[in-house]
Amino acid sequence: MRRIVFSAAVFSAGIAAVCFPVRAPAQAQAQTPTPPAAGEHVDAAEIIRKFAAKEKEFAEARNNYTYRQSLKFQELDPSGNPTGHQWEQVSDIIFTPEARRMEKVVYAPVQTLTLLLTPEDLADLIYVQPFVLTTDQIPDYDVTYIGREKIDEINTYVFSVRPKPKKTAKGKRYFEGQAWVDDRDLQIVKTYGKGVGTIKDSKDNQFPRFSTYREQIDGKYWFPTYTYADDTLHFKDFSQRVKLVVRYQDYKHYEGKSTIKFGDVVDDKTTPPVTKKK
Secondary structure (H helix, E strand, O other): OOOOOOOOOOOOOOOEOOOOOOOOOOOOOOOOOEOOOOOOOOOHHHHHHHHHHHHHHHHHHHOOEEEEEEEEEEEEOOOOOEEEEEEEEEEEEEEOOOOOEEEEEEEOOOOOOOOOOOHHHHHHHHHHOOOOOOOOOHHHEEEEEEEEEEEOOEEEEEEEEEEOOOOOOOOOEEEEEEEEEEOOOOOEEEEEEEEEEOOOOOOOOOOOOEEEEEEEEOOOEEEEEEEEEEEEEEOOOOEEEEEEEEEEEEEEEOOOOOOOOOOOEEOOOOOOOOOOOO
16 A cells, blocks of 8 residues: 555453453564464364354444444554554444444544555454454455464463465455464454555555454454554664554444445544645
């Protein structure tokens, strides 16, 4: 992009049973899991099958929740200090009386970014940062077991996740990175990576790496709760360090029957004005 990619993060819901402590990392970065021990037997295919089935259940359930989404995207100087160029927005994801999902912007000060947001950035905000890997999506990815790691008090299996080159669709965005799966309940609790996909091959299109954490909602669903990015984007003529934090809060189950397609109704203030880099 000639701009930035947005990481979606979430506030822990007031009705959530918080089972996975979330702490903002100093910087989103890859972690090196412990490689499989000699003689260790891990049925990776079975683990993938089980967590993908749960991912499908969680994704379908989340489509029937309302929540508040808050994001702040900042341009930083090389030392990590804010430059004053930023975008903030708070939105409520709700349903119309006709049971159609919509985004209602409740806070949107004038954005002052010098970077230009692309459609890919906004697509990543909705679909990639709060990444889910469902049974239906597994055929599009190469998922490889790479080891174990303990996150806070949770023991996890770590998987590498990459889209299959021959399976990618033109214009569609994909996740590339790592996923941490709880070794007891077999559900994803963290992801780290970036958005990739078939866009114009240009150094003017860059996307930051991010970490997304999940928490347990209503005692059963593991929804994304916090995404954090702190990365330097290297464009053709310059580099820019950026920071993004997105949170979701107040998850509430929608009681009506709905047919949902995100973005069916969008407040006219949702898409910020763009500023081209001078």
